Amino acid sequence: MKRSRTEVGRWRMLRQASRRKSRWLEGQSRRNIRIHSIRKCLLNQHRNVLLFAIYDL
Numbered sequence: 001m002k003r004s005r006t007e008v009g010r011w012r013m014l015r016q017a018s019r020r021k022s023r024w025l026e027g028q029s030r031r032n033i034r035i036h037s038i039r040k041c042l043l044n045q046h047r048n049v050l051l052f053a054i055y056d057l
Contacts (some may be wrong), residue, residue: 003011
């Protein structure tokens, strides 16, 4: 089935928009993972410090 030029254009624009959105979401999640990993690392450091403070007494 042949599609009209405007239809094809609309379809391409939609596809591009969805691709852009998915890429943006991917970037966001990557950034969030990095933030979470940093927070987790700091928490673990804090826990370790407390552990060793207890054992040093």
